[in-house]
Amino acid sequence: MNAPVTAIQIQNVTRRFDELIAVDDVSLQVQAGTTLGLIGPNGAGKTSLLRMLATLSIPDTGDVLIQGLSVIRQPRLVRRLLGFMPAEFGYPRGLTIHEYLEYFGALYQVPAVELRRRIQDVKELTELTARDNVAVRGLSTGNRQRLLLARTLLHDPQILLLDEPASGLDPRARNELRGIIRTLASLGKTIVVSSHILPDLEEVSDSVAIMEAGRLVTHGSLEQLRHTSGETGIQTRIRVPVEFLEAAAVLLRAHSSVVSCEVRSPEVVVRAEEESGNELLRILISEQIPILEYAREALDLEDIFMQSTAGRVT
Ligand SMILES: Nc1ncnc2c1ncn2[C@@H]1O[C@H](COP(=O)(O)OP(=O)(O)O)[C@@H](O)[C@H]1O
Numbered sequence: 001m002n003a004p005v006t007a008i009q010i011q012n013v014t015r016r017f018d019e020l021i022a023v024d025d026v027s028l029q030v031q032a033g034t035t036l037g038l039i040g041p042n043g044a045g046k047t048s049l050l051r052m053l054a055t056l057s058i059p060d061t062g063d064v065l066i067q068g069l070s071v072i073r074q075p076r077l078v079r080r081l082l083g084f085m086p087a088e089f090g091y092p093r094g095l096t097i098h099e100y101l102e103y104f105g106a107l108y109q110v111p112a113v114e115l116r117r118r119i120q121d122v123k124e125l126t127e128l129t130a131r132d133n134v135a136v137r138g139l140s141t142g143n144r145q146r147l148l149l150a151r152t153l154l155h156d157p158q159i160l161l162l163d164e165p166a167s168g169l170d171p172r173a174r175n176e177l178r179g180i181i182r183t184l185a186s187l188g189k190t191i192v193v194s195s196h197i198l199p200d201l202e203e204v205s206d207s208v209a210i211m212e213a214g215r216l217v218t219h220g221s222l223e224q225l226r227h228t229s230g231e232t233g234i235q236t237r238i239r240v241p242v243e244f245l246e247a248a249a250v251l252l253r254a255h256s257s258v259v260s261c262e263v264r265s266p267e268v269v270v271r272a273e274e275e276s277g278n279e280l281l282r283i284l285i286s287e288q289i290p291i292l293e294y295a296r297e298a299l300d301l302e303d304i305f306m307q308s309t310a311g312r313v314t
C-alpha cells in the first residue's frame with residue numbers, strides 16, 4: 001500500500017468575529033481519499049471552519065494547506081481543487097435545472113465541449129432525476145440538495161467540502177445521500193462533511209472530528225474515539241429478574257474492570273474493559289443470580305459525542 005498522503009492540513013487556525021472566537025486554534029489533517037465527519041452542535045464553528053478551507057474566509061491566525069497549497073497565499077489554485085457545498089442555498093431565480101448547471105459550469109470554467117458530458121455525469125452521480133427543463137425553485141428539498149451537490153461536482157474536484165448536506169431531508173433522502181457520499185468516496189475523493197446529526201455521518205466517515213464552541217474536542221477514527229472516550233468502548237447489558245437488579249449492580253461495581261454500572265430496570269448496563277464480559281457473567285453466576293439475557297455492544301458515535309460534549313447538544 002502507498003503511504004497515506006495528507007490532502008488537507010489545518011494548522012492552528014483561529015477565526016474571530018469581534019469578541020467571539022468562532023474557530024479556536026484548530027489543527028487537523030485529512031488523508032487523501034478519506035472522509036472526515038465534522039460533528040458539532042449549532043454554533044460550534046463548523047461552517048466557519050469549512051469556509052476557510054474553501055478560501056471564502058481568511059483565518060486570523062494559522063493556515064490551511066490543500067494538497068500543499070495555502071488557502072491564504074494560493075486561493076485561486078486551491079479553488080480549482082475543491083468543491084464547496086454550502087448549507088444555505090441561494091440560486092438565481094427563474095432558471096431551469098439545465099440552465100443552472102450550465103451557468104455554474106461556466107463559472108467554474110469547464111470547457112464548453114466538456115460541459116454537456118460533465119452535466120450528464122454529475123446528474124447521474126447525484127441521482128438527480130428531475131427533468132432538465134424543470135424550474136429550480138420548484139424542486140423538492142431532496143432534489144434541491146442533489147442539484148447543489150451536482151453543481152459542486154461540475155469541475156470534477158478531488159476534494160469535497162459538504163456543509164450539512166442532509167439538513168432538511170427526510171430519513172429516506174438522508175439514506176440516499178449517504179449512498180451518494182459513499183459513491184463519491186469510492187471514486188477516491190477526499191470529503192469533509194459536516195452535520196449536527198450524528199447518524200448521518202457515522203456510516204460514511206473514516207474519521208470524525210467533534211467541535212464545540214470553536215474548539216476541536218476530539219479527532220480520530222471511530223475505533224480510536226471509542227477507546228479514548230473516557231469510558232471504555234464496550235457496553236454490556238445484562239438482564240436479571242427485577243429483585244436481583246441491585247444485588248447484581250453491587251457485585252459488578254466491585255469488579256476492578258468495571259468503569260460504570262447503572263441499573264436501568266430490567267437491566268444493568270455495564271461499561272467495562274473489553275475482555276471482561278465472560279468474567280462478569282461468571283461473577284453473577286457464582287452468586288446465583290439468574291441471567292435472563294446478555295448482550296454486548298460497541299458504543300455508537302452518539303454515546304461518544306454525548307460524552308465529549310457533556311450532553312450540550314442542541
Ligand atoms: N459572519 C459572522 N459574523 C459574526 N458571527 C458569526 C459569523 N459567522 C458565524 N458567526 C458565529 O460564529 C459561531 C460559529 O458559527 P458557525 O461556524 O456557523 O457554526 P456551525 O456551522 O457549527 O453552526 C456562532 O456563534 C456564530 O454566531
Ligand SMILES: [Mg+2]
Nearest residue numbers: 046047087164
Ligand atoms: Mg453551520
